[in-house]
Amino acid sequence: MSNEKITIETMKKRQSIRTFDIQNLKDSHVKKIKEYINNEENLIGPFGSKGRIEFIQVTNNISDKGIKLGTYGFIKNPQAYLVGVVQNSKYSLIEFAYTFQKLVLWLTELEMGTCWMGGTFNRNSFEQEIQLEEGDFIPCITPIGYPNQKQRVFDKALRYVVKADNKKPWDKLFYDSTFDLPLKKENADLLESPIEMVRLGPSASNKQPWRLVLSTNRKVCHFYIEHTPNYSSKLGYDMQLLDMGIAMCQFELACKELDIKGRWTMENPALPLPTVHTEYIVSWNTL
DSSP: OOOTTOOHHHHHHOOBOOBBOSOOOOHHHHHHHHHHHHOGGGGBOTTSOBOEEEEEEEETTEETTSOBOOOTTOOBSOSEEEEEEEESSHHHHHHHHHHHHHHHHHHHHTTOEEOOBSSSSOHHHHHHHSOOOTTEEOOOEEEEEOBOSTTHHHHHHHHHHTTTTOOOOHHHHEEESSTTSBOOGGGSGGGHHHHHHHHHSOOGGGOOOEEEEEOTTSSEEEEEEEOOTTTTGGGTSOTHHHHHHHHHHHHHHHHHHTTOOEEEEOOOOOOOOSSTTEEEEEEEEEO
């Protein structure tokens, strides 16, 4: 399944949709989605970690098995859910989010609405619906359907409440060689657009925990996470790790579109860190 269609333009226009039309999913779309999530290549992260994605069609939020799937009133008229299943470990979560964001963007290309949900859903109801094996964990779901254009007022109000459109500026997220020097857009060379796509990516509560340091020669981009203390600890996993997978996905897809060759590596540059909450995750090496 090719991801070549996913463009920078898609990343810019994609927004969380919480209010869907009552129109059923087209059979052709259901078929395409099932083919996508059954293709193993689409489920493997950059370092080989693999999760799975389950498709559940619903009517009034009730599955074919008669299970009511709970989203605490945030989601209206979903036609189906895509449910992520993975091991609850650091890099498994990061890599899974990378693959899940690719799927979310692919669905955007099909003009379907999505909404990343990591905490605001009843995990227990989804666990009843799908077969979980030992060690399996549901880190996130997305409702899917066609956006309801008339009821977007609710979505806009919620976006305002969660400050979804307030993205941090470059000088708060991206750095030049060390954490002491903010990176200016005009100094990012070829990687300016991929870095900007990281900035525009969705994140839990719009915390934007990613911090990027671009090497002096502009060839290597180091990805760090700045953890928000105690964020999501009650959920039993670090939800912000998903944000790092999203950042990697946005960055790499932008590189692909711009024909910037590169690969992911683990080479911690051992830079002095700005806070005790900052942790190295991964690096992108431009070839």
